[in-house]
Amino acid sequence: MSWLYLGIAVLFEVAVGIAASKAQGFTQLWWTIGTLVSGAIATFFLSLALLTFDVGVGYAIWTSVAGVGIVIVGALFLDQRLDWKKGLGIAVVIGGVIGLQLSGAA
DSSP states (O other): OHHHHHHHHHHHHHHHHHHHHHTTTTTSHHHHHHHHHHHHHHHHHHHHHTTTSOHHHHHHHHHHHHHHHHHHHHHHHSOOOOOHHHHHHHHHHHHHHHHHHHTTOO
């Protein structure tokens, strides 16, 4: 169940990143509200996942997978460029997440 909670937390953290970019420094009310609500939901589900995961491992997986998700969403829907350097960075992050999971931390 902790993986499900972590997955939900990641999805809402991706929403935080997208909404925050649209909030324009919290000058756009609805995007600001979306940022804050998504952040609260993401944090809630992360806290549930951390009942099982070691805090360092769970938090590292959450932030890194969400970061990769935001890059991918940006490339697919926000006309942001995805070049080989970003691709390499994504591969390194995924390798790190796999390494954390192989450490037997959850």
